[in-house]
Amino acid sequence: MTAQLNLKEIERRAFRSTYEDGLLDIELGLVVICMSIFVYRPPTGYSPANIVLALLAMLLANGLFWVGKKFITLPRMGRVRFGAARKRKKATLVIILSLVVLIQVGLLGLTVLGWLNPEVGAKVNDFFKARDLMDLAVAVIGSLFVGPSMILVAYFTDFPRGYYIAVMMALAVFLLIYLNQPIYAIILGSLIVLPGLVLFVRFVKTHPLHGEGVPDD
């Protein structure tokens, strides 16, 4: 025996192999691109169409992910169910992300309260406007929500490329809000999609579907 039979490493390698197809990278990159195109503040002002189009585009990205997974990569990769430890990690991630969403809703609530209470709203506005920090503050808050959330996802789902994606996403949100230009976020989104595409092509090439002489399963 030249190498130690490391069961944890075997499990980790098997788990990480489910990301080899690059589809998750493509989906997350497309989400950033969709967000960049539809959620920046257009000169004409916000319209509900921005949000609706962004959601539709994100649904499309998600749909592409599931179709690709079901019809292209899963038949090549095979199906696997991992043990209780992975399920516990997933449940923990759901709880933590729910808390993050709750905090976001709380912040949104505070913003609405600011609108309802013009005095408070004005005080906050004056504080930031006096220092010309309004856009910077919103950009920092936005990227602080997106970046660490994605880092948590990467950690709990054992997805190493997720850390790179977290940095790209946080930067995309920051530039999108601060400069109010979608192009930078689109470029950053593309930098997430491209490695995913390379992985996807490589995966399809190295994982052929079974020939006719070999059983389907």
Place this chain on the structure above:
Amino acid sequence: MTRNAKSPDLSELADLDRLVHEPARLAVMALLFVIESADFTFLMNQTGLTWGNLSAHLTKLEEAGYLEVEKSFKGRRPNTSLRLTRQGREAFREYARTMKQIFQDLPTA
């Protein structure tokens, strides 16, 4: 050459479960030990075994009662889900225990 008083009892080697000891089956069992279940394709990709080779090893493990095979359909495609039985898990644990015992006092060269 004097014999080390702490040298492992070699008779334990003869007691090794040969069904688990074979490298390809050991790879399959180690993988199935750390996951809940997997299908044939996943095992092929992870172990690097060919379809025929893997199939032969799985049959042996199934015959020994170490492996449970569940056949179903995913849409129109047949799907074979494989998992270790309790007996298979115990056999793997026992194998690991024995191997650890054999090598724990191995002198460094």
